[in-house]
Amino acid sequence: MDAQNQRPCELEPYCVDQAPATVYYIPNFITASEEDYLLQQVYNSPKPKWTQLSGRRLQNWGGLPHSRGMLAEKLPDWLVKYAQKISALGPFAGQVANHVLVNEYNPGEGIMPHEDGPLYFPTVTTISLGSQTLLDFYHPIEREDEEVKVYSPQTEENRYLLSLLLEPRSLLVLQDDMYVKYLHGIRPVREDIVTEKVANLKSCNAKLGAVLKRTTRISLTIRFVPKVLKTKILLGRK
Ligand SMILES: O=C(O)CCC(=O)C(=O)O
Numbered sequence: 001m002d003a004q005n006q007r008p009c010e011l012e013p014y015c016v017d018q019a020p021a022t023v024y025y026i027p028n029f030i031t032a033s034e035e036d037y038l039l040q041q042v043y044n045s046p047k048p049k050w051t052q053l054s055g056r057r058l059q060n061w062g063g064l065p066h067s068r069g070m071l072a073e074k075l076p077d078w079l080v081k082y083a084q085k086i087s088a089l090g091p092f093a094g095q096v097a098n099h100v101l102v103n104e105y106n107p108g109e110g111i112m113p114h115e116d117g118p119l120y121f122p123t124v125t126t127i128s129l130g131s132q133t134l135l136d137f138y139h140p141i142e143r144e145d146e147e148v149k150v151y152s153p154q155t156e157e158n159r160y161l162l163s164l165l166l167e168p169r170s171l172l173v174l175q176d177d178m179y180v181k182y183l184h185g186i187r188p189v190r191e192d193i194v195t196e197k198v199a200n201l202k203s204c205n206a207k208l209g210a211v212l213k214r215t216t217r218i219s220l221t222i223r224f225v226p227k228v229l230k231t232k233i234l235l236g237r238k
């Protein structure tokens with residue numbers, strides 16, 4: 001850790017300078033056999049572990065984050081290993097990630113632009129499995145007067161800032177403005193076009209202009225939830 005600006009040094013070589021602060025992108029963070037293993041673990045999880053949302057399915061591991069505190073559950077061993085491996089790079093200021101969200105997207109599925117909110121330490125780390133995708137970033141909706149609204153409406157298109165190409169086996173780390181200011185989302189499309197707006201292109205295998213067909217993608221969103229409840233009694237349960 002850099003004592004002066006609290007930046008995790010080991011990630012520094014992977015900083016994406018073409019994006020606002022701060023994005024780290026590590027291609028091939030895991031091997032192909034680790035990827036197979038993780039996919040197997042995700043798909044071997046008991047069926048009730050899945051929650052179906054419109055446009056994606058998810059598994060929640062580590063407990064449900066809540067404003068009063070997360071009632072923490074032990075992460076399974078197959079996730080602990082990666083929570084530790086990522087945390088050792090320093091993105092959670094010395095803490096170890098205790099929460100993992102698994103998202104599954106079929107081609108044509110995505111997630112609306114959103115902020116991850118205040119329950120998490122302001123860092124999100126993501127391992128991608130199975131397919132690449134573009135992750136898109138947007139300026140937040142600004143308060144505006146009526147005149148501005150009429151002449152330059154804030155559409156998703158004109159709030160669009162840039163994209164990151166997330167390849168299978170890569171690790172993405174988002175902090176600072178890229179976490180707290182800009183919104184992120186995945187468009188519900190079957191293929192992505194690589195434009196000059198892809199800020200991490202020089203760390204990727206893809207070429208400008210490429211059309212990348214999506215297959216099913218699993219993402220592991222690995223975070224640290226600082227506010228944890230020690231017992232159920234605090235939630236008023238027996
Ligand atoms: O699948 C991804 O990479 C993004 C997921 C995400 O933004 C979230 O779960 O909050």
Ligand SMILES: [Fe+2]
Pocket residue numbers: 114115116184
């Ligand atoms: Fe998110």
